[in-house]
Amino acid sequence: MIPLPAGCRVWIATGHTDMRRGMQGLALQVQEQLQRDPHAGDLYIFRGRRGDLAKILWHDGLGLSLYAKRLDRGKFIWPSASAGAVSISAAQMAYMLEGIDWRNPQSTWRPASAG
Template sequence: MKRDPHAGDLYIFRGRRGDLAKVLWHDGVGLSLYAKRLDRGKFIWPSAKEGAVSISAAQMAYMLEGIDWRNPQLTWRPKSAG
């Protein structure tokens, strides 16, 4: 990918079925691996033309929550819990 893994970038990889994402991050001391699997649905993944895609922190946050980051919509929230 011709990038420096020690520069603080996050590297996100998706599983074959699309419901698993793994994030690699080097914090200056060591490499961390985070994994997230969706109970329902799939991660909306950007199309890669050159093997790597840059997205913003907000787009990544939407993507890891299973929200379509290309067109985020407000959703219904309950008025009270319980």
């Protein structure tokens, strides 16, 4: 898990991204298409066309980091907007990276009775 500092925002880049891009290409996309500063300390999450690969770009104050995760089964739940960025919480990001629908997470088990 990425250690998020207090006040760090998480942004999902809507639409799909060319997953052949590396740190510099994704940072340029943040700057030009999303109109945000890639070096401000926020996390930016990108998803490929197939939906099973996500990349996270983060500048920690010392340099850029690029994290990648590919799901063995299923796809990452992604906003339907075609351009721009959507802000989510760190908890929603954790759900998303586990393949859980971060928009409406459901409990998988509830006790039937107290005793």
